[in-house]
Amino acid sequence: MSSWRDPYQQNQYQQYEQQYQQPQQQQQHPNGQQPHVDQFSYSQNPQNNRRNVRKKSLLIGINYEGQAHALKGCRQDVRNMSQFLVSKGYPTDEKSMVILADDRKGPFYPTGHNMLAAMDWLVSEPHTQCFLHYSGHGGQVKDPDGDRDSGFDDTIVPVDYQQNGQIDSDTLHRRLVSKLPASSTLFVVFDCCHSGSAIELPYVYRTDADGNVNLMDNVKQGIHLMTTAKNLLQGGFSYNKVNDAKQLFAGAQSFFSSLKHRNEPQEEGLGEEHFMEDWAHEGKSVFMFSGCRDDQTSADATISGSPSGAMSWALLETLYSRPDLTYVGVLQNTRQLLLGKYKQIPQLSVGMEVDLNQPLHI
Structure with missing residues (x-):
């Protein structure tokens, strides 16, 4: 299957956009131990302090009925998610x-x-x-740009993919992240296979089996650690400076060591991939919970007799039962719910440096 290469011109979207455009309106871990969270220099996300902002949502569920690889729970996932969003004031x-x-028609049928x-x-x-x-x-197609180590781009799969191809991660980033206004925030949930870096966000977090949350950024992050450590020692030495620099050097060394076998499945950290584009400079307020790593598949499950994506179920179960959780807490709790039944490892990707120990307000 080929990658969707955005064959439509922008003016073909204008009628759709005009139809919907509206002016702007003003845990406790099971083993009893507190899991660690990788600490970095964060900037506070100003969007989490905003009130009375306009809320918009886009929900896409495709069962691929009548096709060779039909799914069962995707449309139910959308219904479940819409009910949750209503409870949050959307x-x-x-x-x-x-x-x-x-199962819808016209502009609501999920073609590319x-x-x-x-x-x-x-x-x-x-x-x-x-x-x-x-x-x-979710799928993977050969990367025509050469910006992926693996040689493949992650994709999502429209209902008409056999005729028009899949939508690749580079296209998704440019449409969703690059175009996002600086004053807006985007939350993303992808419940599909190979979804780990499906919109190519620069900061990726994953829990290990003990519930520890680790940041594994792209190769540029490792270089950033080294550069920061060196800059820290310029202009004089002090005990605190040297100590901080040692930690940064150690973090960089550990980071690069993790990349030696980056095509092998890993329990923690992204490791297996990096992007040539320097997306980190965009600094967009984007948060993505995805169903699994790039090298994994997501489960189509039956929960309490109803078909559902395992990731969608676990995330909603977490958000309903623990509305006070932080970003880190949501990731940890979702992993724990999946751990007993499913092999996939959910992860959180972020478009900017931000304090993930603050409460998640969707």
């Missing part, structure tokens, strides 16, 4: 919530064209809290 009018599913158009609509306004949920197939 409006359901057609100018604020758009649902694409393969409609999915990209809806994404453009989602991130089109400043001072907006945006939410995107995708439940469906």
Whole structure:
């Protein structure tokens, strides 16, 4: 299958965007021990302090009925997620919530064209809290740009992928992240295979089996650690400076060591991939919970007799039962729910340096 290479021109989205455009409105760990969280120099995300911002959501669920690899729970995931968003104050009018599913018609049928158009609509306004949920197939296609070590781009799979191809991670980043206004925030949930870096965010966190949360950034992060350590020692020495520099050097050494076998599955850290694009400079307020690492598949499960994606179920179970959790707590709790039944390892990807020990407010 080929990669979707954005064959449509922007003006073909205008009718769709105009239809929905609206002016801007003003844990305790099971072993009893406290798991560690990698500590870095964070900047506070100002969006989490904002109130009365406009809220928009885009929910995409594709079961691929009648196709060779049909799924069962994706449309149910969308229904479940929409109910959760309503409980969090997300409006359901057609100018604020758009649902694409393969039991719908017209602009709400999840073709590649409609999915990209809806994404453009989602991130089109400043001072907006945006939410995107995708439940469906994920895949990988050969990387034509040479910007992936593995030689493959992660993808999501529209209902018409056999005719028009898949939507690759580079396209998703440019449409969702690069176009996001600096004053807006985007939350993303991808419940699909190979979703770990599906929108190519620069900071990636994953829990290990003990519940510890580790940051494994791209290769540039390792270089950043080395550079920061060297800069710290310039302009004079002090005990604190030397101590901090030693920690940074140790972190960089550990980071590069983890890349020696980056194509092998790993329990913690991203390790197996990095991007040639320096997305970190964008500094966008984007938070993505994904169903598994790039080298894993997500489970299509049955929960309490109803079909559901395992990641969607675990995340919603966490958000409903523990609304006070931090970003780190949500990731840890989701991992614990999946750990007993499923092999996939959920992860959190972020578009900027931010304090993940603050409460998650969706």
